[in-house]
Amino acid sequence: AYTAPISLGSPLAVTVHDVSFSRHPEWFRFPERNRRHILTRLTARRAAVVLTVSEFSRSEISALYGLPRDRVRVIPNGLSPRLAQGPVAREPLILYAGSIFNRRRLPDLIAAFAVVLRSVPAAQLVIAGDNRTWPPQDLAAVAAAHGVTGKVALRQYVSDGELAQLYARASVFAYLSEYEGFGLTPLEALAAGVPVVLLDTPVAREVHGDAGRFVPRGDIEGTAAAIVELLTVRSAALEQLSRATGVLARYSWEAAADRTLAAIEGIAQL
Structure with missing residues (x-):
């Protein structure tokens, strides 16, 4: 989640759960917040699709990293x-x-x-x-x-x-x-x-x-x-x-897996 190899040549799907390190850098040590912010932003901007877990995170990712909302897909977590x-x-x-x-x-x-x-x-x-x-x-x-x-x-x-x-x-x-x-x-x-x-x-x-x-x-x-x-x-x-x-009832790992697979299959055609 969050990052992937910068030089990866194939279409990329990445999961970003939240961007607290970008929204509130004061909560993180300087090296950690910079590493997380820079690598996550680079990866998200290069990804064909960004997967996240809530509409709130979708809005944050889109606003902070300058991504169109249709490139950020919400797939909520499941519940064990x-x-x-x-x-x-x-x-x-x-x-x-x-x-x-x-x-x-x-x-x-x-x-x-x-x-x-x-x-x-x-x-x-x-x-x-x-x-x-x-x-x-x-x-x-x-x-x-x-x-x-x-x-x-x-x-x-x-x-x-x-x-x-x-x-x-x-x-x-x-x-x-x-x-x-x-x-x-x-x-x-x-x-x-x-x-x-x-x-x-x-x-x-x-x-x-x-x-x-x-x-x-x-x-x-x-x-x-x-x-x-x-x-x-x-x-x-x-x-x-x-x-x-x-x-x-909204939260199922089976549903999350199906939607994640569909997202990956969608970018595989690119």
Whole structure:
């Protein structure tokens, strides 16, 4: 994905999931952002077709790299059924899973969690993912500053089996990302029967539709209130999950594979 050999002589299809490094270079170290931006832009401009995962990313790629929209084709990700297991006893556990980037605003989630504890003292927060922030964010220090160190578990890596267990235990999945090409783990959470709280962004609404609970960026009290309601009002959680079935049906790896093959076959005639 993103790049291909510059001197490749055959027609090229390339997948570009998002262009955060071009839109927000301040989130990346200087060598990484330059390498990603330059090589992705060169590859995308040379490609016969660029595949991406959302209409949001299609608009970003077209705008930032000067490509006509008809050269950028949207093929959403699929959703693996492996994590959609039967629930065990739910706990007052709030889960975040995914690589940790600045744009995913984990300090805001920790701050909101501290507010949640006023209403739900038994609540726990599990953050599962490798910390790839730039500038670096020390989440343990953030938790300490809010006085919640003993209630926040930072897990750098979890296996698929451990992640499935976390989805089965969790009562809320929180994903406060301000920039994504797609965002897969909230969909995995919905498939596992976990309601999701999402930052209100165009791509979050595109991908999750009316199955998400959306909160404004930086609204710590509002985020906490949404989490508390889903933890304590079962009907609110069930209502959100009832809307997830139609949303999840949009995402199939078989459909994604068929559409990808059709795109490749289309440029093979060039």
